[in-house]
Amino acid sequence: MAHTKRTRPAHRAGRTDRTLGSRQLAALLPDPAEARPAYRHLAQAISALILDGRIALHVRLPAERELATALNTSRATVTAVYDLLRESGYAHSRQGSGTWTALPEGRAPRGVARLLGPHDTAIDLARAAPNLSRQTLTDALARVSPQLAEHVDTPGYHPYGLPELRAAIAERFTRRGLATVPEQILVTSGAQHALTLVLGLLARPGDRIMVENPSYPNALEAIRRARLRTVPVPVTDTGWDTGTIEAALRHAAPRLAYLIPDFHNPTGCLMPESQRARTLRAAQRSGTWLVIDETLTELALDVPAPPPFACHAAPGGTGQVIVTGSMSKTHWAGLRIGWLRAPARLVTELAGQRVATDMGGSVLDQLLALDLLDRSEELLPQRLEQSRRQRAALTSALAEHLPQWTWHLPPGGLSLWVDLGEPVAAALAERALDYGVRIEGGAYFATDPGIFEQRLRIPYTTPPETLREAVHRMAATLADGLTSSSTGRRPHWIA
Template sequence: MTGQVRGVQLARLLGQWHALPGRRRSPDYAALAGAVRGLLADGRLPLGVRLPAERELAEALRISRTTVTAAYRHLRETGHLASRRGAGSWTMLPGNHRVASTGLWTPLDDRDMIDLGAAAPAAPPQLLDAARAAAEDLPRYLGGAGYHPTGIIELREAVAAGYTARGLPTSADQIMVTSGTQHALDLVLRLALAPGGSVLVESPTYPNALAALAGRRARITTHGLAVDADGWDSDLLLGSLRQTRPKLAYLIPEFQNPTGHLMPAALRERVVAAAHAVGTDLVVDESFVDLPLDGTELPPPVAVYDRHSRVISIGGMSKPYWGGLRIGWVRAAAPQVQRLAAVRVGVDMASPVLDQLVAVHLLAHADAIVTDRRVTLAAQRDALLDALAQRLPDWRVTVPRGGVTLWAELDGPVSSALARAAEEVGVRLAPGPRFGLDGTLERFLRLPFTLPAADLVEAVGRIAAVRYDLDRTGRQRWRETAVIA
C-alpha cells in the first residue's frame, strides 16, 4: 500500500478498532486515533501515505464525521499525522520513536519491553570464539579490495557442503552469499520479477516477504494454510499454481513462518512438477531448516525434485545462529548465481569479509551449536505451551515440530486490539493481520519462543490479563447519532 489509502481499505485494516480496554471510559475519537497509531506501529499502515478524507472515512466506518475530525486532530497533536489545507493528511511518526529490531516503530524508552514481535534468538556463546578466529584469518584478505560479489570461497564451500549433506549435491558455484536472507530474497526478486509481476504466497506468511513483494509492486495472490494437520491443502496449492500461473511462488516449507508447519515430501515433489508445467519459478525460504525439534526427521529439500532450474533456495544464519550476523545465501543454478551477482553489484557490491569468516567458523561447529539451540528452543516452547494452557485455555495452538514460533488461534477476532493493549503492559506482539493481506487473520497471533522461559511465562500472564479486560469492557455496536428535531 503506497501513495494513498482509501476509506474502505483503512476501515478493513482497522477492523474491530473499538475493542480496547477501558473503551467505556474513553471517547470514540481517542479509540479511533489509537487504532490508527497501532497500524502505524506494526507496519500495516506505511509512513507517508495519504489518509482518506474525513467524510470518506466516516462513511466507511459508519460513524460521524465529527468523530473522524477529532481523531485526525488528535493524531496531529501526537505527531502521527501531518495535514495541509486542501492537500490532505499524511501519516508520520513523532521524533521520539525509532525502528526496533523487528523493523517496527517503537518508543525510545521501551528498554524493559518483553518483545514477542521478533522471532530470533540471542547469539550462541560460541560466537565470541568464532569472531576471534575470524580476526586471525582476516589478514589473508587484506591485500585485496575486499569485494566478493558471490562471497568468499570458504563460506560458499561450507554452505554447499551443508546442502550436499542434506541430499542435494551442490557446488560452490551454485552459492551466492548475501547480507541476510531478506537481502537474498530482494536480489532474487530484482532478477526474476518485473514490476507488477504475479506472485503466489502462503497465507499467513512472513511479513517482510510481503513488504519485499510490495516494493516490487507485485500482484500477490494467496492460498490459505490450516492451523492444524500438515497446513498445506495440496489440492488448493496445486490448483492455485495451475489457475493463476504466477511468475513466482514464495514458499516456506520447513517450519513455516508463522505457523510452524512442515511440508511433506510428496507435496514438495508435486509442487515442483506443477511449477515446471505452468512456468513458475519457486523461491523456497529455508530460514528454519536447521531447527527441527523433538527428533523430527526432515523431508528432502524442495530443490531435490528440480530438474529444470525452477527452484531458487534462500537461507541464512539468523535463526539457528544470530540475527546480528548478517549472512544469508542463495542456492541456484550456477548461471543464475552469476546473474544474481551482476544484479547485486548495483546494490551493495558484497557482504563483509569479516562476517563471512565468522560464519565459516560457526558452520565448522554447527553440530554442537545447533544441537544446543534445539534443546533450548524445545524447553522454551514447552514452557510457552504450558503457560498458554493454564492462562488462556480457550486459545487453540498446534505444537510445531520445529522452528521458533507458535501460531495461536484466539477466542475472538481481537488480535490487533490485544496487541495494542499488551503494549500498555510491557509486551510487544505481532498481531495476525501482519502476516496476511488487507486486515485478515484477526483471530490469530504469532508467539515466538526465542526468549527465556521466565519471560515467556510472564508475558502470557500479562496478555491474559488484558485479554480479560477486552471481554469485560464489552463491544459496542456503532451507529450514527439520531437526529432529534
C-alpha cells in the first residue's frame, strides 16, 4: 500500500470546525443532577477540560438552549454556567457570534504547566523524567567541543539529522535484530515531535486512530489537536487483550494505531511476543499504520530488553510500521533528541513536513546524543540499577504507609500504576499540593473523561529518600481527609 498521505478534500466554507457540538460537549460532562449547585459543577468540569486541552481554545461553545437539551437541564442552568466561565476567564462572548473558550490570564494549559514544573518546594511526581548527572554531562561536553568547532564552517542545517547520529541509531536497530540503514532514520526533537510529524503527514481530521486506554497524555493531546477519532483498546494490569485489538482493527479499520508495547506508560506492562505478531498481522490486513513508541524500551529492570516490535512481522511486512524513540527517559529530556524509523521514502516525506516549522535540530545536542549513545554500555546499567533502587524504595514506602493501595510490579519503565481502591485520585492530587506533593490522577491518562479516577501514576525517578517522603505526605493527606472545604481556598479553576 502506498504510504503517502491521501488527498484532502477541499476546505469547506464557514467555521464549523471551530464549533463544539452540544452532544459532543455533553458527552464530556458529568450529569448535572450529581452535585449541587449544578451550574458550578458543570463550570468546573468545562474549565478543567479546557486546561487539560480536551476542549480546544478559541472554539465556540454550543448555544445555551442546545446544550440545555443535550444535558437534560434548564436553560437557566446553562446560562449560569456560561456566566461563571466568563467571570473566571475560561470563556468570552462575541456580540452576535456566541460564547468562545479562552484561558484566564496567568494560567497555563495543564500540559505546559506540568512541563514547567514546580516553582516551590513541592516534590514533583507529575513527570516521569530522570536527570543526567552533572559529571556525565560535563565530560560529554568536553569531548564534543572539538567536534562542534568543526561544524562551525557549515550552515548547520540537518533536516534529516546529523548523518553520524542517523548512522548510530540505525546501527542500534540492526544490533537489536531489525536491519536498518541510515536512510530509514529521521532525528527529531523528541519522540513527541516524531509522533506529531507522523500525524500531520499520514492522517487528516476525522480519521480513526487506535490508541491504548490509558495512554501517554501528551500523545493523546497531539491526537486530539489533529482532530482524529480515537478507537480505544484497554490496557489492564495484566496487559492487552489481543482479540480486542484484532476486532478494533478489523471493524474500525483505523488509519493509524499508536501503541506503547514496551513497559507501557502508565501501566508498565510488556506485550508478549505472540501478541506482537498477531497485532502486526491484524494491522497489515486492515491497512493500518502502526506507530510504535519505544521510548521506554531500554528501561528493562527485571527482563531482557525486548527486540524491536517490527521484528515479529513476516518477511516484507514492516512497510507500515513506524518506530519512535527518544533519549528523554534513558538519559535526559533536556537534550530534546528523539528519532523515528520508517521506510526511507516516508522519511523523506516527513523531513519535508518538518522543515515547514523546524529546519533541523541543534548540532550540539546531536553531538552530545551521539557521544552518550556510544557510551550506553557504561551508562545504561547505572541507570537501570538506580531505577531498581528507587522502585524498591517506593514500593516499600507504599506498603508501610498506604497498605490499602495495590499495584502490579512492572518489569521495566519508570512508574507504578497504583489502584487506590476508590475514586479519589483527583481530590488527592489537588489536596496533596497543600502537603508539598505534585502528582497526576489517573484520569489524565484516559482517552475519555470520568475513568481511572481510582488510579495514580507514581514515577520512581527521584531519589529514594524523596520518594519515601512523598509517600509519607500522601498518607498524611489521606489521613486528614479530602474535602475541598478543608483547604480554605477557592477552587483553582476560578482563580
